[in-house]
Amino acid sequence: MGGGPSKKLKAKPTRRPGLKDPTSLASETPFTVSEVESLYELFRKISSSLVNDGLIHKEELQLALFKNSSKRNLFLDRSLQIFDLFDVNGNGRIEFSEFVRSLAIFHPKTTDQVKASYAFRLYDLRQTGCIERVEFWLHGQLKEMVLALFYESELNLSDDVVETIVNKTFAEADAKGDGKIDEEEWRDYVAKNPSLLKNMTLPYLMDISVAFPSFVLNSTDTSQ
Numbered sequence: 001m002g003g004g005p006s007k008k009l010k011a012k013p014t015r016r017p018g019l020k021d022p023t024s025l026a027s028e029t030p031f032t033v034s035e036v037e038s039l040y041e042l043f044r045k046i047s048s049s050l051v052n053d054g055l056i057h058k059e060e061l062q063l064a065l066f067k068n069s070s071k072r073n074l075f076l077d078r079s080l081q082i083f084d085l086f087d088v089n090g091n092g093r094i095e096f097s098e099f100v101r102s103l104a105i106f107h108p109k110t111t112d113q114v115k116a117s118y119a120f121r122l123y124d125l126r127q128t129g130c131i132e133r134v135e136f137w138l139h140g141q142l143k144e145m146v147l148a149l150f151y152e153s154e155l156n157l158s159d160d161v162v163e164t165i166v167n168k169t170f171a172e173a174d175a176k177g178d179g180k181i182d183e184e185e186w187r188d189y190v191a192k193n194p195s196l197l198k199n200m201t202l203p204y205l206m207d208i209s210v211a212f213p214s215f216v217l218n219s220t221d222t223s224q
Helices: 022-028 033-047 058-066 079-086 096-106 112-123 133-139 141-149 159-173 183-192 194-200 203-207 214-220
Strands: 130-132 180-182
Touching: 022 033, 022 096, 033 058, 033 096, 058 079, 079 096, 079 112, 096 112, 112 183, 112 194, 159 183, 180 183, 183 194
Parallel strands: none
Antiparallel strands: 130 180
């Protein structure tokens, strides 16, 4: 039956599993289409480090950060908060679109206003809508912020000096004098002291198609 010539099926364009519409993600972020595709390779390496399900779990992000951080940084110190920041829909897993949009926050071209808003969320550990002196002292955030102001000067400050600067910094940021820093006060203070946002910028995101972030690439590449 049916002795006619068989029809050849047209090959469908290949698309890497999990990579959906890089053009749309590029239009919503500072990344180009090729950079979004490079970010997918980065995402794939992290998401397959423990459970190969195309999603980044909390333990996978922590593994990538802890194994490859030679010194303390915002990502290492705030791994749980960073995960929650990336997990936009709150389902306990990071999808690729969430990964790209969240990394865009740390892009050098992203405005300080956006960075300041997300930095506030990272420092508001108890999610009370304000940064409180008590939680700052308990977790060292205020000291970290103050030291960020002196990052480029490479000054070695004694603990007493740092404590004095911390108290002065909090008093200056707490414009309303109510013992806490709300988001409006935070934005105003950051506008006067942009160095506080230094940790919110990852310079290598300017050209990720050439160089992947080493803290991820080195930690999850099991082919070596």
